[in-house]
Amino acid sequence: MIEVCELTKRFHSPRVVTAVDRVSFRCEAGAIFGLLGPNGAGKTTALRMLATLLAPDEGTATLSGCEVRVDPAGVRGSIGYVSTTTGLYGRLTAREMITYFARLQGVTEPRQRSDELVERFGIGPFAHVRCDRLSTGMRQKVSIARAVVHDPPILILDEPTSGLDVMVARAFLEFVEQARDEGRCVLFSTHIMSEAERLCDRVAILHQGRILANDTLPALREASGCRYLEDIFVHFVQSANGEDA
């Protein structure tokens, strides 16, 4: 479903910084792939390349058979992208927001699809309220509905629970599990270890733009000799730092 091969992104400001360095991984349908790393590890840059917001310098990334540089529109049609930085239009109501994106995504019956999502995510009571007057939890529901309005087979979630309170974050994680059960391929980046531990079928540890480890959680435990994901993460990062030194 997602196949990333040697993906690289460099910024030149003023010296060259390699934000993502030859990253490769695969993510299958009906699975959650966790991209784990501290702030500045390159998670957002990697996911933005997959969402076609940034152009890779080297390497390839294929999502649902579409390569990001060859068919960016095809890629965007097959993904639902949610991040801490994807905002909502404050002057549109919740329902208008969903309908607007249904139209942009080329959904054939945008109003009908909007009604379905309003009902599914419990948006009804505030569907007519402008987005700038919604609470964080309500906004998150609208964000999810907006991301899945075209029923994408892939979900790319970039630290989606960052800044959310416990109840809203919990509801969001339930939605992610539900998406996996529906057979979607979920790529989930986070620096919250407990979330990754709970959700991910497979985890890649990203540090300074490079993948240090990429396996299932039991395999990572075995390789590191650590029980908890936090310890596993620290183990790999320290090993990498030791090698660099």
Add this chain to the structure above:
Amino acid sequence: MNRVLDQALVVFRGSLRQQLRDPLTLLAMVGLPVLLQPVALFTAGQLRTRDAREGRSATVVIQAPAAFDDLTLPKDRIERVDEGWQDQEHPEVLARVVLPVDGAAAEVHFDSTRSRSDRARVRAVRVLRRVRRADMERRFGDAGLEGRSRDVLPVELEDVASSTEREGGLLGRLLPLMLVFLAMNGGVATSLHLVTGERERKTLETLLTARVDRRAVLLGKFMVVVLVALVTAAVAVTTLWACLALGLYDAPGDSIAIPTSAMPLLLLLLLPLAVLMAAVFTVVAAYVPDFRTGQFAAVALLFLGLAASGVAAFPSIQAGYALALVPVTNLALVMREALVGHYPLGILAVTLVATGVHVALALALGARLMAREEVLYGGGRSADRRAHGRFVPDVLGAFGVALVLLWFLGQRVQGVDLLWGMVFTQVVLVAGVAVGALVWLGQPVRETLGLRAPRPVDLGLAVVAGVAAPGCSALVAWAQEPLLPTSAAFMESLEQSMTLDASLPVVVLVFALLPAFCEELLFRGALLGLLRRSVTPLLACVVVGALFGIVHLSVVRMLPTGLLGVLLCYAALRGRSLWVPVTIHALHNGLLVVASGQGWFADPPLWMLVSMAVVSVVAVALMGVRRRCV
């Protein structure tokens, strides 16, 4: 293309819905034209009326000696006073005339900073003329001559303008300015809100992850800005028309109206005006890093727009085919013509086509900006921009610094001592700016400047091109002679600089070799080196060539040096070394210095110039050919 248009319409509807819920947009679009314009017109009308009334009744006193005892004064607030009369004690008096005792000139005392006093001065002078005439008639009478004194050449004024021209004349000078201001005001807020604001509110990222073409995003938002600017301008025109029809503007002596026949064309011209404003503002909004910077840019654009449309306020500037190519000015002039009942169809057609080209260029630039990934972060933020290898503002900034230094410091220093001033100018102001700019931008100096050894064959071709290069500039100078004749003063100053009191080797060193190296460091080194990363090689050559022409601070030399600059850029790119253009430039300058000193080629035949130009261009074109084959 249909898909892009369909998507653009979706973006348009969504963006318009949001925009119409913004109170500030509604205020700029409808509120300002409806509220401010009648108030401004009414106030202006009342002020003019009051001014005129007060001017008529301005108090003037005349301080006259006994010799003028039989002076007859008009009764309307003109008063005769004694010699001891003091201004300070009579603030209501606006002008004082002091008549002379011994035939000296009469004095009129007034305050030029007070418009009422200024008007009183006009009345006082008029009264003095009347006094003089009465005095002359009295003397004729004393001498026994009959009749009245006459002006040597009586003048009668007759206004040949039609009533439409008189009524539309004043409006034609002011309306374009007002419409451009209002259209810009409406468009700028909308474009900043829809593009820059979306980026800051993080909704642009949301939008760009949808399956929508980025050109459609730009087009959809552009259409909203067009609509807002168009409605703003149309509301302004309609309100003005209504104000005039209702007689809200009541100014004595100034009858103004929008001719009914001009209204359709005026409304038609609002569309290209709104489209142009929208295109420019959408591109600027896509480029600036944040709202605050966007507002600064908007103010600068507003001034540019007002300056361009303000041309119509000068009756001496007539609409013509050349001005029909200038953005905004062309529309303002055509509007002015329409308001006085003139419809120059040819100029109108050229104006519309030129505006279409301007809009297309702006939108093409906007599409390029939208396609860039830094649109998410603002292409104007220097760190992000440079991170993606975009150096256009830096190139223009470095050139601006060099130009200002050369203008204010270089010319002055050379005026004090031409030889050492030239050395200082070239080394510090030209080469210094080149190296300083690269150090400031953190770019590798040697690599960007192209300071690497050229291939021997390219160096040989550079020698050939350099020897023939004077033919290029001389040919261009010959071709432009009918349009831009070389003035005698210019030739004199050029010859003066070339015939210094110094030995020929020193003159060649200072006026040929040093500029060749220093100017190449700046233009073909720093500016071309930075610009070629951002734009196509051809565009980089043209832009740097144009800057090279401008920096010589002479209209006559601009085109010849500009085209020589393009050739030198081409040579730098073909030869992949700065030493190639340095060689050509040095030989070009050196030959000109020696030739002017020795009086060679005072009037070369045309065939020689053409041959030299061809040889020079071919030599540059041959550079790097073998390397490409290998």
